[in-house]
Amino acid sequence: MDKVIIAKDLSLAYSNNETIINKANFSINSADFVFITGASGSGKSTLLKSLFGGLKLKQGSLVVGGVELGNISRSRLNFLRRHIGIVFQDYKLVKEWNIDKNIMLPLLINGYVKSVAQNQVDKLLKHVRLNHQTGKYPLELSGGEQQRVAMARALAHNPILILADEPTGNLDEYSSGLIWNLLEGANEQLKTTVIVVTHNIPKTLNVNYKHFHIEYGSIHEVC
């Protein structure tokens, strides 16, 4: 099975040099559904940030989608990010763009023609059950709806990897259920690798998943 992520002796630290992840070794296969858990401040989000090149490695090696992230050039990093979908707890939608344009963003970055991209946006809006909200701006939607827009954006360009940082952290039960369904669907139907950082793994999940737990800077797989 292809490995999408390979970490060898990976250490991560912020600028104050305090090590957050210490010499971690793990790998994630293609089409895996992975949960990363840990207490607050354990380094879950830091690890996720490093997976899309948002943080420089302190030590070791991290390969994502065949790209080594240590000393990566800006253009190579952009190339990698064009194949990753990211979902954040605070949605990170562009407020001055309507939701169609927000979803279209990765398609335009990947060089799709606008008419093709618009078709894809229409399909995705239906998929996330927001086709009745087309043309609206993020702040006109509820938190759950904004997160579905963020999900649609993460799925738009058919990425090899979806990274989700507490995607249901701010949502009610109904909206959370919809987000988990979308992540499951991407993993089962499109064989996309999904990595979710969360406090609580939902009990109603229908996929087989791997579970990594972070404690005192070490990552270990929970069987």
Add this chain to the structure above:
Amino acid sequence: MKSVRNHLSLVIALLSILFSMQVFFIVERAIDAYKINLSQNYSVIAVSKKEVSVDEFKKINSIISNSQEISPDSVIKRLSSDMKSTNIELLKLTLPKFYKLSLGYYPSPQEVKKLRDNLLENSSITKVEDFSHNHDTVYKLLLLFKNVVSLFSIVVLVVTVLLIFKELRIWQYKHNERMSIMGLFGAALWLRSAVLFRLSIVDALIASFLSIGVFAYLSSYPWIIEQFRSIGIDVVIFNPIDDSLIIVGVAISISIILASLIVVGHKEEA
């Protein structure tokens, strides 16, 4: 409405720069035109023992553009009633030559002094009248006017630059989030900054067309033309080609510098 307000803040800052710049140009042109006007009315009188040609005068100092001999007839006429015609002819021969010297441009007091010294160095020239007192007063007034306008333009420029830097901080805050989000999905720098550059160029064009429109209107406004005519000068208030190009060029340059500073100062958040 919000979008119009966003545009207005930079457009107004640019407009104030373009307005003060164009006003400075108009004042410069008015002063130059007034100097030409003054130079046409200002001349130096030189008294010489013998005849001096125009070329000889030009060799003495290149500021001299022409010389004209003043006929002694008017002076002699007043004396002629008591004199015989033979004596008058004799007097004419003994009288020195009077010359009215026209200058190429309106000189500074230092240039007038230098011209006087140069003329007196010539052995045949015995006296020079440069009307330096009147000249100095007019020249100092012109200089004062020019300095006041320059100072005013600098003050406007400083205030506007401060305004633009405040605007820069607002833009940085506003555009940073969008640029960071685009960066998360792998947008290249040019694509992340494209919206910013497009916005700033649109604002620059709006500000340029507004100021071009206002100055084009003012240049044909009778009251303003009349004001310049009343002091005997004809000033180009607005040159449709040259001034338009300068206005558009300055506005776009400022906007591009502003946008580039934002792009350079952009720190990616994740």
